[in-house]
Amino acid sequence: MNSYRIPEIAKQYTDYDMIQIHTDLPDFPELRTRLLFAFLNGSSKLSASSELFALATSLVQLALDTHDMVIASNDIKEKKAARSRQLKVLAGDYFSSRFYHLLAQAGQIEIIKQLSEAICEVNRLKMNLYIKMKQLKLTAEDYLHQTVEIKSQLFLSFSDLMSDTYEQDWPDILRSFAQCEIIFEEIFHIEAIASFRGSWAFWHILQHGTKEERKQLHAEESDQTKVRTLLHKYNIKSQLYQMLDTHTKQLQAIVQQLDSDKLISELFHIGEPFLRFLAKPSKVMEEI
Incomplete structure:
Protein backbone atom coordinates (compact mmCIF):
# COMPACT_ATOMS: atom_id res chain seq x y z
CA MET A 1 0.00 0.00 0.00
CA ASN A 2 1.30 3.47 -0.93
CA SER A 3 2.21 5.81 1.89
CA TYR A 4 0.46 9.16 2.11
CA ARG A 5 2.78 11.97 0.98
CA ILE A 6 0.53 14.26 -1.06
CA PRO A 7 1.08 17.49 0.94
CA GLU A 8 4.84 17.10 0.42
CA ILE A 9 4.39 16.53 -3.33
CA ALA A 10 2.03 19.50 -3.58
CA LYS A 11 4.69 21.82 -2.16
CA GLN A 12 6.52 21.82 -5.48
CA TYR A 13 3.49 23.69 -6.85
CA THR A 14 2.70 25.90 -3.86
CA ASP A 15 6.04 26.86 -2.27
CA TYR A 16 7.12 29.64 -4.59
CA ASP A 17 8.97 32.64 -3.17
CA MET A 18 6.76 35.12 -5.02
CA ILE A 19 3.65 33.63 -3.42
CA GLN A 20 5.20 33.17 0.02
CA ILE A 21 6.48 36.75 0.17
CA HIS A 22 3.59 38.70 -1.32
CA THR A 23 0.41 36.83 -0.46
CA ASP A 24 -1.06 33.98 1.58
CA LEU A 25 -2.82 30.81 0.53
CA PRO A 26 -5.73 28.91 2.07
CA ASP A 27 -5.03 25.81 4.10
CA PHE A 28 -4.27 22.66 2.13
CA PRO A 29 -7.43 20.47 2.02
CA GLU A 30 -5.68 17.84 4.11
CA LEU A 31 -8.63 15.98 5.61
CA ARG A 32 -10.62 15.42 2.42
CA THR A 33 -7.50 14.67 0.38
CA ARG A 34 -6.34 12.08 2.87
CA LEU A 35 -9.83 10.60 3.00
CA LEU A 36 -9.98 10.25 -0.79
CA PHE A 37 -6.50 8.73 -0.88
CA ALA A 38 -7.46 6.17 1.80
CA PHE A 39 -10.50 4.96 -0.13
CA LEU A 40 -8.78 4.91 -3.54
CA ASN A 41 -5.69 3.26 -2.13
CA GLY A 42 -7.81 0.53 -0.58
CA SER A 43 -9.15 -0.45 -4.01
CA SER A 44 -7.22 -3.02 -6.02
CA LYS A 45 -8.29 -1.28 -9.25
CA LEU A 46 -7.43 2.28 -8.18
CA SER A 47 -4.49 1.98 -5.80
CA ALA A 48 -1.94 2.59 -8.58
CA SER A 49 -3.59 5.92 -9.39
CA SER A 50 -4.64 6.90 -5.86
CA GLU A 51 -1.80 9.36 -5.35
CA LEU A 52 -2.24 11.04 -8.75
CA PHE A 53 -6.03 11.39 -8.38
CA ALA A 54 -5.84 12.70 -4.81
CA LEU A 55 -3.04 15.15 -5.70
CA ALA A 56 -4.89 16.49 -8.74
CA THR A 57 -8.10 16.89 -6.74
CA SER A 58 -6.29 18.68 -3.92
CA LEU A 59 -4.80 21.15 -6.41
CA VAL A 60 -8.23 21.88 -7.90
CA GLN A 61 -9.64 22.43 -4.41
CA LEU A 62 -6.71 24.68 -3.53
CA ALA A 63 -7.31 26.65 -6.75
CA LEU A 64 -10.98 27.20 -5.90
CA ASP A 65 -10.19 28.12 -2.29
CA THR A 66 -7.48 30.55 -3.42
CA HIS A 67 -9.83 32.32 -5.80
CA ASP A 68 -12.40 32.55 -2.98
CA MET A 69 -9.88 34.64 -1.05
CA VAL A 70 -9.70 37.28 -3.81
CA ILE A 71 -11.36 40.53 -2.73
CA ALA A 72 -14.12 41.37 -5.20
CA SER A 73 -13.46 45.13 -5.29
CA ASN A 74 -11.27 46.63 -8.00
CA ASP A 75 -10.69 49.77 -5.91
CA ILE A 76 -7.56 48.45 -4.19
CA LYS A 77 -4.97 51.21 -4.59
CA GLU A 78 -2.41 50.22 -1.98
CA LYS A 79 0.42 48.54 -3.89
CA LYS A 80 1.00 45.66 -1.47
CA ALA A 81 -2.70 44.71 -1.27
CA ALA A 82 -3.10 44.97 -5.04
CA ARG A 83 -0.11 42.69 -5.61
CA SER A 84 -1.49 40.16 -3.11
CA ARG A 85 -4.84 40.15 -4.92
CA GLN A 86 -3.20 39.67 -8.33
CA LEU A 87 -1.05 36.83 -7.06
CA LYS A 88 -4.07 35.03 -5.58
CA VAL A 89 -5.74 35.13 -8.99
CA LEU A 90 -2.58 33.88 -10.72
CA ALA A 91 -1.88 31.23 -8.08
CA GLY A 92 -5.41 29.84 -8.38
CA ASP A 93 -5.09 29.71 -12.16
CA TYR A 94 -1.71 28.01 -11.84
CA PHE A 95 -3.00 25.30 -9.50
CA SER A 96 -5.85 24.61 -11.94
CA SER A 97 -3.39 24.29 -14.82
CA ARG A 98 -1.33 21.77 -12.83
CA PHE A 99 -4.41 19.61 -12.32
CA TYR A 100 -5.04 19.49 -16.07
CA HIS A 101 -1.38 18.89 -16.87
CA LEU A 102 -0.92 16.05 -14.37
CA LEU A 103 -3.99 14.13 -15.49
CA ALA A 104 -3.53 14.79 -19.22
CA GLN A 105 0.08 13.63 -19.01
CA ALA A 106 -1.14 10.38 -17.45
CA GLY A 107 -3.85 9.96 -20.08
CA GLN A 108 -6.63 10.31 -17.48
CA ILE A 109 -9.00 12.27 -19.71
CA GLU A 110 -12.12 10.84 -18.06
CA ILE A 111 -10.98 12.07 -14.64
CA ILE A 112 -10.39 15.54 -16.12
CA LYS A 113 -13.96 15.47 -17.37
CA GLN A 114 -15.32 14.33 -14.00
CA LEU A 115 -13.46 17.00 -12.05
CA SER A 116 -14.35 19.70 -14.59
CA GLU A 117 -18.03 18.86 -14.19
CA ALA A 118 -17.59 18.93 -10.43
CA ILE A 119 -16.00 22.41 -10.66
CA CYS A 120 -19.09 23.62 -12.54
CA GLU A 121 -21.31 22.17 -9.82
CA VAL A 122 -19.23 23.83 -7.08
CA ASN A 123 -19.59 27.18 -8.81
CA ARG A 124 -23.34 26.68 -9.21
CA LEU A 125 -23.72 25.84 -5.52
CA LYS A 126 -21.61 28.85 -4.54
CA MET A 127 -23.74 31.19 -6.65
CA ASN A 128 -26.93 29.86 -5.06
CA LEU A 129 -25.41 30.27 -1.60
CA TYR A 130 -24.15 33.81 -2.29
CA ILE A 131 -27.55 34.87 -3.64
CA LYS A 132 -29.29 33.59 -0.50
CA MET A 133 -26.67 35.31 1.67
CA LYS A 134 -27.14 38.58 -0.20
CA GLN A 135 -30.91 38.33 0.26
CA LEU A 136 -30.45 37.28 3.93
CA LYS A 137 -32.61 34.23 3.19
CA LEU A 138 -30.44 31.63 4.86
CA THR A 139 -30.81 29.65 8.07
CA ALA A 140 -27.87 28.30 10.06
CA GLU A 141 -28.91 24.78 9.07
CA ASP A 142 -29.02 25.73 5.37
CA TYR A 143 -25.60 27.35 5.67
CA LEU A 144 -24.06 24.20 7.13
CA HIS A 145 -25.74 21.89 4.61
CA GLN A 146 -24.78 23.96 1.58
CA THR A 147 -21.22 24.50 2.78
CA VAL A 148 -20.83 20.74 3.21
CA GLU A 149 -22.02 20.21 -0.36
CA ILE A 150 -19.60 22.82 -1.71
CA LYS A 151 -16.64 21.30 0.17
CA SER A 152 -17.58 17.76 -0.92
CA GLN A 153 -18.33 18.11 -4.65
CA LEU A 154 -14.85 17.60 -6.10
CA PHE A 155 -14.30 14.51 -3.99
CA LEU A 156 -17.81 13.16 -4.62
CA SER A 157 -16.94 13.00 -8.32
CA PHE A 158 -15.04 9.78 -7.56
CA SER A 159 -18.12 7.98 -6.20
CA ASP A 160 -18.68 5.96 -9.37
CA LEU A 161 -15.06 4.76 -9.29
CA MET A 162 -15.33 3.33 -5.80
CA SER A 163 -15.63 -0.42 -5.53
CA ASP A 164 -19.11 -1.84 -5.05
CA THR A 165 -18.17 -2.37 -1.41
CA TYR A 166 -17.71 1.35 -0.71
CA GLU A 167 -19.79 3.01 -3.43
Missing part, protein backbone atom coordinates in the same frame (compact mmCIF):
# COMPACT_ATOMS: atom_id res chain seq x y z
CA GLN A 168 -22.65 3.63 -0.98
CA ASP A 169 -20.45 4.44 2.02
CA TRP A 170 -18.19 7.01 0.34
CA PRO A 171 -20.69 9.91 -0.05
CA ASP A 172 -22.02 9.56 3.52
CA ILE A 173 -18.56 9.32 5.08
CA LEU A 174 -17.19 12.19 2.98
CA ARG A 175 -20.09 14.49 3.87
CA SER A 176 -19.87 13.51 7.54
CA PHE A 177 -16.16 14.31 7.65
CA ALA A 178 -16.76 17.61 5.81
CA GLN A 179 -19.48 18.52 8.30
CA CYS A 180 -17.19 17.87 11.26
CA GLU A 181 -14.41 19.80 9.55
CA ILE A 182 -16.63 22.85 9.04
CA ILE A 183 -17.93 22.86 12.61
CA PHE A 184 -14.40 22.37 13.94
CA GLU A 185 -13.17 25.38 11.95
CA GLU A 186 -16.13 27.50 13.05
CA ILE A 187 -15.26 26.88 16.72
CA PHE A 188 -11.73 28.18 16.27
CA HIS A 189 -12.61 31.08 13.98
CA ILE A 190 -15.52 32.43 15.98
CA GLU A 191 -13.39 34.95 17.87
CA ALA A 192 -12.16 36.53 14.64
CA ILE A 193 -14.74 39.27 14.14
CA ALA A 194 -13.60 39.69 10.54
CA SER A 195 -14.86 36.17 9.76
CA PHE A 196 -18.07 36.47 11.79
CA ARG A 197 -20.24 37.81 8.97
CA GLY A 198 -21.45 34.85 6.93
CA SER A 199 -20.46 32.28 9.56
CA TRP A 200 -22.78 29.73 11.19
CA ALA A 201 -22.96 32.01 14.23
CA PHE A 202 -24.08 34.95 12.09
CA TRP A 203 -26.94 33.02 10.50
CA HIS A 204 -27.96 31.43 13.80
CA ILE A 205 -28.23 34.81 15.55
CA LEU A 206 -29.96 36.36 12.53
CA GLN A 207 -32.48 33.50 12.68
CA HIS A 208 -33.12 33.58 16.44
CA GLY A 209 -32.16 37.11 17.48
CA THR A 210 -34.42 40.02 18.38
CA LYS A 211 -35.33 42.75 15.90
CA GLU A 212 -32.67 45.04 17.39
CA GLU A 213 -30.03 42.31 17.25
CA ARG A 214 -30.83 41.55 13.62
CA LYS A 215 -30.49 45.26 12.89
CA GLN A 216 -27.00 45.17 14.42
CA LEU A 217 -26.06 42.29 12.13
CA HIS A 218 -27.29 44.20 9.07
CA ALA A 219 -24.84 47.03 9.78
CA GLU A 220 -21.98 47.22 7.26
CA GLU A 221 -19.37 47.31 10.02
CA SER A 222 -19.98 45.09 13.04
CA ASP A 223 -19.31 46.46 16.51
CA GLN A 224 -16.84 43.98 18.03
CA THR A 225 -18.13 44.42 21.57
CA LYS A 226 -21.73 43.90 20.50
CA VAL A 227 -20.81 40.85 18.43
CA ARG A 228 -19.02 39.25 21.38
CA THR A 229 -22.04 39.98 23.57
CA LEU A 230 -24.30 38.20 21.08
CA LEU A 231 -21.92 35.24 20.83
CA HIS A 232 -22.04 34.89 24.60
CA LYS A 233 -25.81 35.40 24.86
CA TYR A 234 -26.58 32.66 22.33
CA ASN A 235 -23.93 30.23 23.66
CA ILE A 236 -22.45 29.92 20.17
CA LYS A 237 -19.25 28.09 21.12
CA SER A 238 -21.12 25.71 23.37
CA GLN A 239 -23.62 24.94 20.60
CA LEU A 240 -20.87 24.35 18.06
CA TYR A 241 -19.04 22.10 20.50
CA GLN A 242 -22.19 20.02 21.07
CA MET A 243 -22.77 19.83 17.32
CA LEU A 244 -19.23 18.57 16.77
CA ASP A 245 -19.66 15.98 19.50
CA THR A 246 -22.94 14.74 18.00
CA HIS A 247 -21.68 14.58 14.41
CA THR A 248 -18.40 12.95 15.40
CA LYS A 249 -20.28 10.17 17.20
CA GLN A 250 -22.51 9.69 14.16
CA LEU A 251 -19.42 9.52 11.94
CA GLN A 252 -17.80 6.94 14.22
CA ALA A 253 -20.90 4.77 13.98
CA ILE A 254 -20.83 4.90 10.16
CA VAL A 255 -17.10 4.15 9.97
CA GLN A 256 -17.35 1.18 12.33
CA GLN A 257 -19.76 -0.52 9.90
CA LEU A 258 -17.07 -0.78 7.20
CA ASP A 259 -15.74 -4.26 6.51
CA SER A 260 -12.05 -3.30 6.42
CA ASP A 261 -10.19 -3.00 9.73
CA LYS A 262 -7.34 -1.27 7.94
CA LEU A 263 -9.62 1.37 6.43
CA ILE A 264 -11.45 1.84 9.73
CA SER A 265 -8.13 2.44 11.47
CA GLU A 266 -7.05 4.95 8.82
CA LEU A 267 -10.34 6.86 9.02
CA PHE A 268 -10.14 7.07 12.82
CA HIS A 269 -6.61 8.41 12.42
CA ILE A 270 -7.86 11.06 9.96
CA GLY A 271 -10.55 12.10 12.45
CA GLU A 272 -8.11 12.19 15.35
CA PRO A 273 -8.09 16.03 15.63
CA PHE A 274 -11.82 15.97 16.39
CA LEU A 275 -11.44 13.15 18.91
CA ARG A 276 -8.52 14.86 20.68
CA PHE A 277 -10.46 18.10 20.90
CA LEU A 278 -13.56 16.39 22.30
CA ALA A 279 -11.47 14.36 24.75
CA LYS A 280 -10.71 17.55 26.70
CA PRO A 281 -14.22 18.84 27.42
CA SER A 282 -13.45 20.53 30.73
CA LYS A 283 -10.73 22.77 29.26
CA VAL A 284 -12.79 23.50 26.18
CA MET A 285 -15.88 24.40 28.16
CA GLU A 286 -13.82 26.72 30.40
CA GLU A 287 -12.68 28.58 27.28
CA ILE A 288 -16.25 28.66 26.02
